[in-house]
Structures are given as C-alpha cells and as structure tokens.
Amino acid sequence: MIEMPFPPATLSGHANGHWRTKANETKKFRQLARALTTAAGVKTPVAGDILIAVHFYPPNRLSDRVNFPVRMKPIFDGIADAMAVNDRRFLPSFHFHDPEIPPRIVVEVG
DSSP: OEEEEOOOGGGSSOOTTOHHHHHHHHHHHHHHHHHHHHHHTOOOOSSSOEEEEEEEEOSSSOSOGGGTGGGGHHHHHHHHHHHTSOGGGEEEEEEEOOOOSSOEEEEEEO
C-alpha cells in the first residue's frame, strides 16, 4: 500500500496554459511515487495484469471526480518505474471517498 498527497489539479488534462507548473508537478509526483513504491517493497508479478486500486480522499466536495483518474498518470509512471514494468499492465480501479484533511490518495498494488 502506498499513501501519497492528493494530486493537484495542475495534473489534470486541462492545465490551462500552466505548462511549466504541470511539468514540475508531473516530475515531482512521478519521483515521489517511485520512491514510495520502492520503500514499500512492492513485488512485480512475472506476467499478466497488475491490479491497482486507487482510493481518493479529496480536500473538499467541490472537486471534479471525473478528473481524479487523469491526475494519476505521473503516479502510475512512478510506480511502473519502481516495478520495472510498462504501465500498460496496470488494471486500475478507482474508489472515491469523503473528503479528508489532509487530502490524500492510497494506492494498493496487487
């Protein structure tokens, strides 16, 4: 299980012209996901799909849940980096929870 800060709106598909900010956040979240996955000792299955359950605990009820999965791309890339796999093997499921402070995501691999 990997717990991370809630991914910011800048990682959504509509960065509204803030490409430098999006690039910086993308890099930051990819590196964090890789480090946390490595620290968690996540094992890589030899073959087949890798089930990934993502639990979203947003900061409030105002956010657009449709965009939450889009924000996960750099996180999936970081997890894949740590596992030395192509993220096309990931079979994600998304679970939406009530807001929490601090906002966070919990990723279950396998």
